[in-house]
Amino acid sequence: MEGTVDGFRYGAVTPVAAYLMACLGGALGLRCIVRTLLSDQSWKPGWLALGAASIGCGIWTMHFIAMIGFQVVETRIRYDVGLTVLSLAVAIVVVGIGVFIVGYGGASTRNLSFAGVITGLGVAAMHYLGMAALHLNGTIHYAPAIVALSVVIAIVAATAALWAAVTIRGFLTSLGASLIMGVAVTGMHYTGMSAVSVHVHGRTGGPWAGDSPTSLLLPMLLGPAIFLLLAGVVVMFDPLLVLGDGDWNRASASAAHTSPQSDSLFENQDRQEVQEHRVVQARAPQDPNWAVPRGPRR
Template sequence: MFRGHDPYLVALSVVIAILGGYTGFGLAARIRGTPGVSRRLLLAGAAGFLAVGIWTMHFVGMLAAPIPADTVYLVLPTIISFLICALVVGISLFFVSIGEPSLRRVVGSAVLLGAGIASMHYVGIHGLAGNFAIRHDMPMILLSILLAIVTAYGGLRAFLARQEGVRLIASSIAFGVAVSGMHYTAMYGMHFVPLADAAHRHAGGLAASQQILSVVVSVLCFVIAAGFLLSLVPEPRRQNLAAAAAASDPAPEAVVASSQGREPAVASPRLMPAPLGGLGQPPRAAPAVRLPVEGANGTHFIDSADVRSVRADAHYTRVHDGTRERMCPWSISEAEAQLDPGLFVRVHRSHIVAIPHVSFVRKEGDGAVIELDGPSPHRVPVSRAKIAEVKARLGLAKRHA
């Protein structure tokens, strides 16, 4: 597959694809938790870095290939190849970032993105001009397209997983190797056929030499490296959210006190006077009537009576209303502080449930699992430490004593 290729440029092309994937996925992972204009900027940035990474990897791979010395690059097909890549990446990320990412939508977006990556490759290949014709082996074309679609599906799954840290690095490496594998598979099936008549060189149009392309690719490599380094800088907003979550997370003693009928000390901007006889306790938060959730066209509010469960998702949460999950800008600790403790209970480190909507409970392993009612019932795990409290809230403590 790498016959005659410059091994250093091949290695550089793989690294570029990995860095582009890391930066693009890192930006894409923040889209669902960011509303408004910032969401659009993150989507554009993620699509841009992924497209630049894929396109730059392609042309670094072209510079590594043993192509004829007098080859030039037609500017128009080269630019079109980049526009194709940027367009399909942006559309695919947009489709899976709005609403609920069903399997059909993810697969459809992956097919679109994979076909776009393959189209970018072959349009860019036929931007080569010289005293030769280009021939392709059909099995290698089909295999490269299949690899592109599989690569796209894996990339979109990485985006939907909101991965960070080691998992983001692993998915970026897999993405970079897969994109590079698609390119070199297609190159393996490509052959230059010399033309006897030099008049067939190229009909005309603006062209660039390999030296000019090298300069352009070098600049884009710098852009990708700079974006990668910037993505490693901690985001102040995330640091503040993490600090706020840590500050508002009730201590274990407070959780035990809550289970025994005493009120945990949780700070909140909405306060109620302390109950009689509780002069030593701080005031508690008034229960939230509505919860903010992010939709395709802005922030919506749903009544807390319709909430079935709240699930932690990084520094944010996902609220299930019995039909579907939607992103909420609150952290799991903030949600616990804002919701009525008489109706909601935190059954797991990452889950809060509405007790009135529990329709099913059973022991599972060391913990338990409960089902919440609604048009689309769903199940939530219960940690071992919370089983007794859940049973008491459901009126099952005596029955299972």
């Protein structure tokens, strides 16, 4: 018997919440990657790792918040904890590979393409690994063409996100890029979910009889959500990320203008003028009406 699949049990609540989490993870990740580009004194491995973890947690949290709204009317749904946690690890590690490739290798077309493919495949692997963690009284089938489309969307979204991370440095532009990234990642999820059909083995009672998936997923979402909150605090209190690229460059230029080297140039010029003044006084005639010439005033 074919099951009745519904991905929007709570209406627009779960899609909107999932989208916001994807945007939050993307925004934090992009700002952390930008941090390594604004200053050569940044601890690059640490900031890149924080950025990869933020993006990975954002994508994973988006997926399972959206899955709270997923139901098959004829059967209850449970989740395998081990596979669910493994999908989080896959998301962070694979996104990290792409981020480090671009962070250390630069934003060449070759690096972006390679890193985008790896990261996109990792996002898709996280999605379908999370789906493999889903247990129900039936068999899940996928439409191959739609699955392939979801993988392509994941690769394009990952490539665009990595390009934005190394190209867009202003705060507002990074925020706009994260909003677009959220659309792409959430779109990939719901494209993949549209490929799902379920063949139910036998009816197990009324709709949603027994435990709700929220009792399983909500506690698991708490850890990544707290991590994103802490990452947000780190980003908010970093002065370089708050100022943004333009303000940081202006501050650096101002500091260079008033640097000790500039001060030493003025001191040398003052010392030279004093010496010239003493020489003129030593050679001056005894005429009281004769005045010592003065150099140009600075």
